[in-house]
Each structure stands twice: as structure tokens, then as C-alpha cells.
Amino acid sequence: MTENTTAATGPTTTDSDGYAPSAVRLDRERYRRGRRRRDGLIAIGCTVGFLVLVCVGLVSSPGWGRVHEYFLNGTEFRRYFGAILHGFWLNVQMFVGCEICILVLGLAFALVRTTTAPGLAPLRWSAMLYVDVFRGVPTLLLVFLVGFGLPALQLQGTPSSPVVLGCIALVLSYTAYVGEVFRAGLNSVHPAQRNAAKALGLSERQTLRHVILPQAVRNVVPPLLNDFISLQKDTALVAVLGPLEALRVAQINADYDFNYTPYLAAALLFILVTIPLTRYADWLQAKAVRRQWAETGGSGR
Amino acid sequence: MSVIIPGEGVPSSGVRGGAAGGGVSGGGEALLRIRDLRKSYGGRVVLRSIDLDVSEHQVVCLIGGSGSGKSTLLRCVDLLDTVDDGTIHLGATELTDPRLDANAARRRIGVVFQSYNLFPHLSVLENVTLAPRKAHKVPRRDAEQRAMELLGRLGLAEKAREYPDRLSGGQQQRVAIARALATEPELLLLDEITAALDPELVGEVLDVVGDLKQRGMTILMATHEMGFARHAADRVCFLEDGVIREQGTAEQVLGDPQHPSTQRFLSRVLEHR
Ligand SMILES: Nc1ncnc2c1ncn2[C@@H]1O[C@H](COP(=O)(O)OP(=O)(O)OP(=O)(O)O)[C@@H](O)[C@H]1O
Numbered sequence: 001m002t003e004n005t006t007a008a009t010g011p012t013t014t015d016s017d018g019y020a021p022s023a024v025r026l027d028r029e030r031y032r033r034g035r036r037r038r039d040g041l042i043a044i045g046c047t048v049g050f051l052v053l054v055c056v057g058l059v060s061s062p063g064w065g066r067v068h069e070y071f072l073n074g075t076e077f078r079r080y081f082g083a084i085l086h087g088f089w090l091n092v093q094m095f096v097g098c099e100i101c102i103l104v105l106g107l108a109f110a111l112v113r114t115t116t117a118p119g120l121a122p123l124r125w126s127a128m129l130y131v132d133v134f135r136g137v138p139t140l141l142l143v144f145l146v147g148f149g150l151p152a153l154q155l156q157g158t159p160s161s162p163v164v165l166g167c168i169a170l171v172l173s174y175t176a177y178v179g180e181v182f183r184a185g186l187n188s189v190h191p192a193q194r195n196a197a198k199a200l201g202l203s204e205r206q207t208l209r210h211v212i213l214p215q216a217v218r219n220v221v222p223p224l225l226n227d228f229i230s231l232q233k234d235t236a237l238v239a240v241l242g243p244l245e246a247l248r249v250a251q252i253n254a255d256y257d258f259n260y261t262p263y264l265a266a267a268l269l270f271i272l273v274t275i276p277l278t279r280y281a282d283w284l285q286a287k288a289v290r291r292q293w294a295e296t297g298g299s300g301r
Numbered sequence: 302m303s304v305i306i307p308g309e310g311v312p313s314s315g316v317r318g319g320a321a322g323g324g325v326s327g328g329g330e331a332l333l334r335i336r337d338l339r340k341s342y343g344g345r346v347v348l349r350s351i352d353l354d355v356s357e358h359q360v361v362c363l364i365g366g367s368g369s370g371k372s373t374l375l376r377c378v379d380l381l382d383t384v385d386d387g388t389i390h391l392g393a394t395e396l397t398d399p400r401l402d403a404n405a406a407r408r409r410i411g412v413v414f415q416s417y418n419l420f421p422h423l424s425v426l427e428n429v430t431l432a433p434r435k436a437h438k439v440p441r442r443d444a445e446q447r448a449m450e451l452l453g454r455l456g457l458a459e460k461a462r463e464y465p466d467r468l469s470g471g472q473q474q475r476v477a478i479a480r481a482l483a484t485e486p487e488l489l490l491l492d493e494i495t496a497a498l499d500p501e502l503v504g505e506v507l508d509v510v511g512d513l514k515q516r517g518m519t520i521l522m523a524t525h526e527m528g529f530a531r532h533a534a535d536r537v538c539f540l541e542d543g544v545i546r547e548q549g550t551a552e553q554v555l556g557d558p559q560h561p562s563t564q565r566f567l568s569r570v571l572e573h574r
Pocket residue numbers: 342347365366367368369370371372373374493
């Protein structure tokens with residue numbers, strides 16, 4: 001863990017003073033390369049061994065034949081995959097639409113909750129109440145309530161499409177979470193930064209816009225991504241209202257011939273989207289850690 | 302290294318006219334006038350009854366032990382804290398008036414803190430130009446040109462595009478000074494700006510301050526650098542228990558202190574050199 005970054009640059013240096021690496025350095029780098037190769041081989045060997053063990057264990061288990069028939073049925077998979085993929089496109093659309101609304105509303109909520117303007121006091125209180133309520137109610141319950149309750153009110157202009165109703169429920173639920181994430185981000189910026197901006201004569205608004213917000217957003221991107229990964233999955237909850245998204249399509253087809261392979265196909269699609277998102281979040285998090293190291297006494301970024 | 306005060310020579314708003322040289326103001330009123338200032342934090346009185354004048358082009362040094370209230374006094378002047386009692390005037394403006402537009406008043410005062418508090422997400426140039434552009438509405442091109450000029454004089458021209466975490470402590474502190482000067486303040490407040498620096502970096506920052514004095518900047522600073530105070534300060538004030546125990550020229554206070562507690566403090570500080 002204490003390796004120098006010189007290992008990455010290799011023996012050819014870009015130093016401008018015509019420096020040639022010494023024999024000691026070349027030897028050290030040779031050793032590091034050898035060790036990295038060895039570590040890599042061990043990692044690959046262990047992974048392959050583990051996978052083989054798991055597969056053998058699964059296939060040799062007594063119920064494997066039935067599982068294979070009802071969950072991993074190739075013909076079923078091929079027959080319904082297209083329809084499920086079509087349904088999944090609706091999930092993606094819901095996800096993107098909700099995400100945009102949630103980001104905007106969540107940030108607005110965080111700003112309202114952190115300002116001290118006296119005129120916004122009622123808004124501040126409502127925002128607090130909102131967060132308390134919507135973080136407490138299970139998302140599925142909220143989908144039911146909005147999906148069946150809102151149309152029942154028969155108000156003028158309430159949407160009737162189950163997709164829109166479902167999305168409203170998701171936005172209501174996730175805005176509460178994302179708002180709190182943004183608020184934590186705003187509070188995470190050191191008070192000395194606010195003072196420094198104030199001392200320069202920047203107004204409250206300018207301080208927020210140019211000093212606090214950029215740093216806050218930078219700090220909350222990784223946790224925000226986590227919330228969006230779970231939002232991506234939760235678009236499946238809208239299935240209970242009936243629109244033909246991936247889970248609903250899978251459910252219909254599974255019921256049709258009592259085979260659960262369609263569920264597995266739907267799961268596969270969700271995983272395919274969430275895995276890159278998760279890796280990206282991991283990467284951002286690692287980057288943030290590195291940056292903090294650099295800021296608290298390391299060198300370079 | 303030489304520094305200019307941006308906008309110097311422009312006879313603007315009559316603030317920086319007056320007699321040349323760093324002498325005590327004759328008949329005219331001082332630029333900064335603090336009268337009977339009191340400040341406490343939750344029952345603990347930090348400043349008791351402070352009377353202090355800083356005339357134009359003067360450098361006034363606040364000295365005193367840790368916890369004697371130097372930073373608190375500077376924070377009160379910059380309106381980062383509200384005072385309990387007493388008044389602070391900057392020119393004709395009463396800073397302690399709650400009806401005052403605090404942001405407008407702060408724009409006339411530059412501050413540099415002990416911990417530089419640069420904005421980490423902005424480059425050096427952006428740090429320096431932020432306040433002129435946003436608070437003073439100076440067009441970007443003009444603000445950048447003036448900032449580059451300032452950075453050049455502070456020996457930081459080639460660092461303009463760097464981010465603060467890539468600079469040494471002395472460089473960061475000089476950027477902080479450039480940032481405070483970019484808005485052309487009438488008064489500069491410096492709070493132990495060399496306290497966080499390695500000994501060999503202290504000089505480069507104090508040189509900048511000495512140069513500002515040469516150019517007629519009005520400065521109120523808290524410092525532990527007695528050597529610097531002795532040759533640069535027009536007046537030195539010794540703070541203890543929230544009152545100014547002794548004040549006078551650097552020679553008087555540092556060379557021939559009258560009050561026993563000043564003598565004690567100085568012998569304690571000088572012992573460790
Ligand atoms: N925000 C605050 N809340 C409560 N007490 C405070 C606050 N700020 C300062 N104090 C107290 O006021 C006293 C004076 O603090 P101040 O920072 O002004 O001292 P100082 O003279 O600048 O000391 P140093 O030389 O160590 O910087 C200290 O005892 C400190 O504990």
C-alpha cells in the first residue's frame with residue numbers, strides 16, 4: 001500500500017533534466033512488476049476455482065433438474081425475452097424521467113431547508129414535514145396510495161395513466177431521500193468557506209451559488225448514485241398498477257405457462273443496467289477518497 | 302517582490318486621499334474607530350472595553366497571548382460576529398448598526414485568515430476574481446487582467462491556473478492575500494497570517510505585507526511575529542483579558558513596555574527565540 005507512483009510511470013521518465021533511472025530503481029521496478037503479475041495470477045486462479053466449485057455444487061444438488069426446468073429454461077427464455085426487453089424500455093424511460101424530477105426537486109428541498117430567509121419559514125416547515133412523512137412510508141405502499149387513491153379523488157386534471165401515477169409516487173418517495181443527501185452535502189462544506197466568501201462581500205445567494213453548492217455537489221455524487229441504482233430497481237414497483245413494464249410482462253408470461261424463466265430474464269436486464277452504475281459509483285467513491293487524502297496532507301491529486 | 306494596491310492612484314471616492322506617510326492622523330478622524338467594544342460568548346467576556354483607532358496608511362499590530370481576543374476583535378470589525386455593545390466606524394459608516402447592508406460594508410474590507418480558506422474547487426485565478434466579478438460586477442476580462450497583475454507582483458503568475466491543493470503553504474497564503482486585495486479594500490485585516498507557515502515561508506508572506514505598507518495600505522493585523530511588528534508597525538496594541546493593556550509606537554511597547562503584564566508577555570515570547 002505504500003508503493004510510490006513511480007511504479008506506474010515505468011523506467012522511462014519524463015523528467016526534463018535528462019535524468020536516467022539508476023540500476024537500483026530499475027531493479028525495484030522489475031520486482032514490483034513481477035509481484036503485480038504474481039498477484040494477478042493468484043486472483044484469477046482463485047476466482048476460477050471458486051466459480052467451478054459453485055457450479056459443481058449447484059448442478060449436483062438434488063433439486064437442480066427442477067430448477068433448471070422452471071427457472072433456466074432456454075426455450076422459454078428465447079420466447080419471451082423480446083417482450084420483456086420491450087417492457088424494460090418503459091422502465092428505463094420511467095427511470096430517466098423520475099431521475100430528472102428528483103434531482104431538481106431534491107436540490108430545491110435541500111436549499112429551502114438550509115436557507116434562513118424568514119419569508120421561507122412556512123416552506124421550511126412543510127419541507128421538514130414532507131421529508132418525515134415520505135421517508136417513513138414504504139415505497140410500494142406509496143405506489144398503491146397514489147396509483148389508486150389519487151384518481152379516486154376525481155380532481156380536475158389529475159393524470160389517469162398508471163405510468164404517470166407510478167412515477168409520481170416514486171418521485172415523492174425519492175425526493176425525500178435525495179433532498180436529505182443534498183442537505184448533508186451542503187452541511188459538509190466547512191463553515192470557514194462560508195465565512196471566507198462572506199468576508200469577500202459575496203451575498204448569501206452568491207456564496208451559495210459559487211462557493212457552497214459546487215463543493216456540496218462534488219461531495220454527494222457517490223451517495224446520489226447509490227440512490228439512483230435503487231430507483232432503477234424500484235421502477236418495477238409500478239407493475240402493481242398494471243403498465244406493461246419488464247416485471248409485469250414477465251409476470252404475465254410466467255403465469256401463462258407456469259414457468260419462472262421470464263422472471264429471471266427480467267432480473268438479468270435490471271442487473272445489466274445496475275452493474276455499470278454500481279461500478280461507476282465505486283470508482284467515484286475511490287476518487288473522492290484519493291482527493292481527500294491529497295487535500296489533507298498528501299501531494300498532487 | 303513588490304505589490305501594488307489595485308486602483309491605486311485613481312482618486313476614487315476620496316477614501317484614499319489625505320496626508321502621505323504613515324504618521325498618526327493629525328486633526329482628521331481615523332479610518333477605523335472602535336469605541337467601548339464589548340463581546341462575550343455565552344457569559345464568557347472576550348472583549349471588555351476596547352478603544353482603538355486605525356488611521357489611513359497606518360499599520361496597527363495586535364499582540365497578546367492565545368485566547369486574548371485578537372481574532373474575535375478582527376471578526377467583529379469584519380461583521381463576521383455581532384458585537385454586544387460599543388461602536389465600530391469605518392469612515393462615515395457605523396459598522397455596528399444592524400440596519401447596515403453588511404455585504405456592502407464587507408466589500409470595503411479585505412480579510413486574510415490564518416488558515417487560508419481558499420476555495421478548493423476554484424483555480425487560483427478564479428479564487429482571486431470571484432469577488433470582483435460577482436460582488437462588484439467587474440467584467441471578467443478586466444477582473445482577470447487585474448488579478449494577473451496582482452498575482453504577478455506576488456510572484457504567483459505561473460500558478461494562476463493551478464488549484465489550491467497543489468500550492469505550498471506560503472503560496473496559498475499569498476493567493477489569499479491577492480484574493481483579499483482584488484476588491485480594492487480600504488482596510489485590510491490580517492489574522493496571524495504566518496502562524497500556519499514553516500519558518501522559511503514566513504518571510505515571503507511578511508515581505509508582501511511590508512510592501513503593502515509602503516504603498517499606503519491601511520492594515521490592522523494580529524501577529525506573533527515581534528520582529529516584524531517592531532519594524533513595520535506604526536502602532537502596537539497589547540491585548541490581555543479582553544482589554545488593551547498598553548498601546549503606542551512599536552518602540553514604546555516592544556522596546557520599553559510600561560505595564561507589568563506586557564513585560565511578562567514579551568519576556569515570555571522573546572525567551573523562545
Ligand atoms: N465562536 C466562539 N464561541 C465561543 N467562544 C469563542 C468563540 N470564538 C472565540 N471564543 C473564545 O474567545 C476567546 C478569544 O478567542 P480568540 O480567537 O479571539 O483569541 P486569539 O487572541 O485570537 O488567540 P490566538 O492567538 O490563539 O489566535 C477564547 O477564549 C475563545 O475560546
